[in-house]
Amino acid sequence: MEYLFTNEQTQFRESLQNFFRKHSPTSEVRRLMETQLGFDREVWGNACRSLGLSGIAIPEKYGGSGFGPVELSIVCEEMGRSLYCAPFLGSVICAGSAINLSSANEETKEQYLSQIASGEIIAALAVTENKPLWRDENFVTAATPIDKNTFQLTGEKNYVISANAADVILVITNLEERATLFAVERDAEGLNVSDLSVMDPTRKMSACSFNKTPAQCLGSIDLETLCSHVLIYLSNEMIGGAQQLLDSAIDYTKLRFQFGRSIASFQAIKHRLADLLLELELAKSACYQAAQALADNEKIQERSSLAKSAANEAFLKAGLECIQLHGGIGFTWENDTHLWFKRAKSSEVLLGNSAMHYERLLLAIPTVDSALRRAS
């Protein structure tokens, strides 16, 4: 990409937009968010087959299309814009990235990734216990060895995305002081998945408890890297949502007449929208640059935190502004703004708020890190 999208990438984006416009109008989002499952298996299956969405991040040798992080970020952005309800973030991004980045052998990777790629299985990734950032010092879930590759897990994982639909739950906890990836089948003994009452009903989450639950050890994993990967995709999803909110505010203020004129002709409104556009374009640059950093495998810790904090601020501001610019109607359930506002709020805290990422990105800068080491 190097600052610009290619023609192929732009065409790809347009085909995604067409698909989501057709299959994810807000009437459909509203229908699905009221269901326990939270998505339409038929539409998801169709997206996996016709658009190859589930295989997009997965290397060709495992049956995916092997697109790069930039294309995958485009998918996330367009999904965020349309609030398309699917186990994409949970299964493809989180679980897929975890398997790909783990030390699992080729055979194991192939087994899981090809099934995720085809959409045959839905996987969920259970990492978070109490703290939002994925740090191994936070884990208390215990892994007890039974034989060479089989363990028993005991503990609780929280805020597990798409666990309600998952065929397999991938769990990360410490084994001999190393973050390690385990696989738990959905029907495993001692596994309890209970749906959480989440603020953003378009993204289902569950709490998972394990009581001497049999698990297969897949290999170790670098949590910081995994965290960076997921953050970058999440951030790109967020700016898509922010764009939708800006567009909606513009459309509405143009049509709304008060005092005999369109309210969009008042500078009080224009200046707010111009400021919001600036905020959004700045955040887009941070997110696109982060996707490119992932492709180049360069400075991903700094770039991922930069992208997440920029996306946090832009998306939240877009949500608040969009409600304000709609006036009273923007506060109603009937108006669609709250759907994106709730996504903005929940995304803001998912995997760490801005304050956490400000600290994380500074610590990724070598001169800052060494200055702080000298001090302590």
Added chain:
Amino acid sequence: MSDFSELRKEVSSWINANWDANLDLITWRKKLADSGWGAPDWPREDFGMGLSPEESSVIEEEFSKKGVIGAAQSGVRLLAAVTILEHGTREQKDRYLKPILTGEENWCQLFSEPGSGSDLAGATTRADLIGDEWIINGQKVWNTSAHHADFGLLVARTNWDVPKHEGISYFIIDMRQEGVEVRQLKQMNGHASFNEVFFTDARVSREDILGAEGRGWQVAMTTLAYERRSFDRARRVSSDMAGDASIYREYEMELEKANEPYKWYPQRAGRGDLVLETAIETRAIENAAIRQEIARFHVLNESAKWTAARAKAAQKAGQPQGPEGSLGKLAASRVAQSAARVHTSIMGNGALLTGEGSLKDGVLAEVLVSTPAISIAGGTDEIQKNIIAERVLGLPKEPRFDSGPFRDVQKNADKNST
């Protein structure tokens, strides 16, 4: 793409045959102007060679490779040149272009007024045709380098009975005359980069109108369109060319004089480059609350750089300008003001001091008192937001109150009547 090897050969052989470091600067530049190599992208009949901007920069490269001094183009001179090239008569081109290239004559821009800043077309400096001369009365402000200018690019009102944009004419005025008074304007940061210019029955000969009477707004648009580009160029010209010959000393002095008004501009932009290093040097980095502020600034600063890079890449690829292309000025304001904030936190009590004994030899103190200018100069943030809202987001314009004859348009409130 061509590597312009033919062109390089040609310019190279001209330089070998003509460059002489023992000439004085003006003599050398006269030779250069007559040859066309001094302004290769100008038309052949006007001291140029009619080449493209790309070819022109190839020639510039060859000049600097060989340590050859080029034409004097920096500062307002280039604005004058492009405006005269586009709107001037044959006589005007013959009279003014060559001394622009040689650097013998200096120029200033006379657009803004105390009563018309954002609303440039509301100018009230008047020009009345009496006999064969235009008689000028009024006041201009924010005129860079007017104190050593020989000529000015003047926008003045020639008709008060038509809508404001239609009653403006554009003149070339001789600054060295009775009736033109230039006063330096001292800024809050202590520098004096601008002037106020007062006209009391100053004179412009009838043939020194540029463009037709009443068409001054269109001519001014040409100047304004080139304004940004030319200042970028002025800063790009560096004095890294060196030699023992006195022509290089003349050249350096010329550059120093031209760059003098702009020497605080990096501080105006916030000096974000100094944030991390100062925080580490002062150990402010050890304070978690200040780290939050630093990181917040870092996110903004990096995002703004990438946004500018996106805009530039799109322009280079010939793609239609996206929203990112119009946001640079507004983003720069935000970056500068955030930088000033975070610098203040890092400096602590150090921010109480100014001058060379203060942090970073006074550079940071200068940042604190220079950044307020950035959201005003070259179009206020408020005007930028109007432009973005109307041209990028497609929002409707506000109703106007100044579309009738200019005479009837309300001006600044008269203190005596309120």
